[in-house]
Amino acid sequence: MATTGIDGFGSDATLDRKRLYGRVFVGLCFLSTLFGVAALLLLVGDVIYESWGWLDLTFLTHPPSWFPENYVDGRGAGIYPALIGSLFLIVLTAVFTIFLGVGAAIYLEEYAPDTRVTRFIEANIANLAGVPSIVYGLLGLALFVRAAGLGSVLLAGALTLTLLILPIVIVAAQEAVRAVPDSQRRAAYGVGATKWEVTRDVVLPSAMPGIMTGTILALARAIGETAPLIMIGAATTMFAPPRLSPGALFEPFGAMPMQIFEWASQPQAEFQHIAAAGSVVLLTVLLLMNATAIYIRNRYDR
Numbered sequence: 001m002a003t004t005g006i007d008g009f010g011s012d013a014t015l016d017r018k019r020l021y022g023r024v025f026v027g028l029c030f031l032s033t034l035f036g037v038a039a040l041l042l043l044v045g046d047v048i049y050e051s052w053g054w055l056d057l058t059f060l061t062h063p064p065s066w067f068p069e070n071y072v073d074g075r076g077a078g079i080y081p082a083l084i085g086s087l088f089l090i091v092l093t094a095v096f097t098i099f100l101g102v103g104a105a106i107y108l109e110e111y112a113p114d115t116r117v118t119r120f121i122e123a124n125i126a127n128l129a130g131v132p133s134i135v136y137g138l139l140g141l142a143l144f145v146r147a148a149g150l151g152s153v154l155l156a157g158a159l160t161l162t163l164l165i166l167p168i169v170i171v172a173a174q175e176a177v178r179a180v181p182d183s184q185r186r187a188a189y190g191v192g193a194t195k196w197e198v199t200r201d202v203v204l205p206s207a208m209p210g211i212m213t214g215t216i217l218a219l220a221r222a223i224g225e226t227a228p229l230i231m232i233g234a235a236t237t238m239f240a241p242p243r244l245s246p247g248a249l250f251e252p253f254g255a256m257p258m259q260i261f262e263w264a265s266q267p268q269a270e271f272q273h274i275a276a277a278g279s280v281v282l283l284t285v286l287l288l289m290n291a292t293a294i295y296i297r298n299r300y301d302r
Contacts, residue, residue: 137231172214
């Protein structure tokens with residue numbers, strides 16, 4: 001007759017078998033994590049190795065060489081105009097995304113009635129977050145470049161990237177707003193606050209860390225996208241950074257992914273090193289943005 005184990009979970013053999021299954025499961029999870037981390041470290045290590053000796057201050061502060069004889073072997077090539085172009089692009093995208101994304105999330109969570117139409121809109125926003133980026137590039141080409149007549153300018157690029165990450169920001173902002181306890185809202189209503197005052201003084205301050213974290217992570221994705229920029233006709237090589245003036249919105253622009261793509265497509269082996277150096281710069285910017293998101297989350301974690 002089988003003996004009954006502690007708390008009626010079965011015999012000792014059954015408990016040992018369940019513990020074995022648990023250890024096997026933990027081991028598989030550890031191997032999966034180890035595989036992902038090892039692949040990432042291998043990729044980053046290879047990029048750093050390829051860029052060794054090519055990434056210096058000149059590379060960061062100079063444009064691509066004007067002289068073909070210097071540009072053939074990759075020497076004299078710099079990423080400064082593309083770096084500044086990416087910064088302009090991501091700042092402009094952030095402005096559009098924060099206003100549109102956070103505004104839409106607040107309306108859907110605080111003001112919109114719980115109807116089939118609202119649920120239909122929320123479901124489609126969640127589905128749009130998984131659409132491939134090249135589809136947004138085609139949409140930006142049709143809507144901003146051609147229909148609006150903007151052409152391949154900085155404003156069209158920022159609006160296209162805004163479309164790309166807007167669903168992600170809306171979903172993240174909705175979750176942050178939804179996480180604010182209802183007791184805080186009721187307490188504010190109890191002292192006579194209006195709907196707008198509750199949203200402005202209670203909901204937004206509590207949800208802001210989650211909103212900012214989601215927005216920064218979405219912007220980190222946008223800064224590395226190449227397909228939408230290719231579709232709208234962004235320049236692969238720029239010899240001057242954008243001007244710090246409103247007129248720069250309607251001028252051609254470059255970005256780091258486009259410049260790296262141009263270098264990587266060159267047949268000379270030296271350009272593979274210079275493309276790797278550009279990739280290191282792009283990875284550094286991405287890591288800084290992700291680190292900022294982590295700092296905000298930890299700093300305001302309640």
